[in-house]
Amino acid sequence: MLSFLSGLPGKEQESARKIGAEVFSTLISSLQDRNNAVVFSDLSSTAPFWVDVNRLLKTPIACVGKVPGDWIADTDMIVNAWDPNSVIGNGCQHDSSFDGYVGRSSLCHDAHALACGMYAEGLLEEK
Numbered sequence: 001m002l003s004f005l006s007g008l009p010g011k012e013q014e015s016a017r018k019i020g021a022e023v024f025s026t027l028i029s030s031l032q033d034r035n036n037a038v039v040f041s042d043l044s045s046t047a048p049f050w051v052d053v054n055r056l057l058k059t060p061i062a063c064v065g066k067v068p069g070d071w072i073a074d075t076d077m078i079v080n081a082w083d084p085n086s087v088i089g090n091g092c093q094h095d096s097s098f099d100g101y102v103g104r105s106s107l108c109h110d111a112h113a114l115a116c117g118m119y120a121e122g123l124l125e126e127k
Contacts, residue, residue, distance in 0.1 A: 001049045021052035032059055039064045041098065067101045078102060088112035 001020055005013045028038050038061050040050055045063035054060035064071040072078070088111075090097060092104040103109040118124035 017049055018052060021049060021056060024053045025056035028053065028057060028061060032057075041065065041067050041069070067098045068105075087116070 001017065005016050005020075008016055031038050040053075040061055040063055042050060042063055043066055050061075050063065088099070088103060088108045090099040090103055092100055092109055094100070095103070115124060119126070
C-alpha cells in the first residue's frame, strides 16, 4: 500500500489508506465468511495499514512475517498489488522485496514481460 500512496500529500495519504483498509476489510471478511484463512505479510505486524484493516474486521488477521518465509505452503495463494512503476517481479533474484520474491518464485515476471512485448508489437490489444 505504501508504494501506491507515496505520491500523495500526507493528509491525502491518510484518507487513501483508510479507503484501502475499508476495501481490504470487506474482501477479507468475504473470504473469512467462506472459511478461508487469511493472513498478511509485512515487515511489521503493527504497520499502520494493517492496524486500520484489523480494526474493521470482526476476526482480525495475523502477520505471518516477511517474505521469503518458511510459513509459505504449496497450497497458499499469495496476492500482491505490484508496484505500478515496474515489471511484475522487479529484479527477481536481485530484489529482496516481496515483488522480487514472487517474481523469482513464479512465472509472473516472464508472463508479464511476454504480454508487454506482445502489446508493443500490436499482437495483444488492450481491452
